[in-house]
Amino acid sequence: GENVEQHPSTLSVQEGDSAVIKCTYSDSASNYFPWYKQELGKGPQLIIDIRSNVGEKKDQRIAVTLNKTAKHFSLHITETQPEDSAVYFCAARRYNFNKFYFGSGTKLNVKP
């Protein structure tokens, strides 16, 4: 099956700085890579996603990049704000199975 690894497990940045979270996957048949933000006591919220036919996608302060050859994808948050503090999960969807495999999560702390 698919194996998704996520780094770092914790990340602390100063408000206004950028944050980068990286994930690798093992199954070359995976074709869709969402990122979720989970705040305390809430379910994961989809914040951005990228499909395997695209190399980069941006939405305001967040962006995701995908390197299919190396099988890794990254989340970039610019101009971080305290409200960005949360746990972020990456995931990979296996083509034709509609099954999602999740990374272990990154706890982001944005210090004011």
Place this chain on the structure above:
Amino acid sequence: EAGVAQSPRYKIIEKRQSVAFWCNPISGHATLYWYQQILGQGPKLLIQFQNNGVVDDSQLPKDRFSAERLKGVDSTLKIQPAKLEDSAVYLCASSLSRGDSYEQYFGPGTRLTVT
């Protein structure tokens, strides 16, 4: 558009007792997922339904866990009897799963504590 609804939000039971969780997915979403999220970890798939049929239940501990999705809409997940290691957040998610639309949306989860 209403999101994925789950109830209850919190449940505390003693080991060997039984418990049931309910999920109402986003209207029209064909695929429904139940995940178990242990503190500090990512969600782990327990069971996946496509309409009212089971697609994948390979990670479901079938000796104690059961799930059903009647009429292809609402779903219930049951644990009987519960063990201490079942303490976790149980997340329900749904996906349209039509064409190239496979975004997955989560409910708020049910936090289960087994004492």
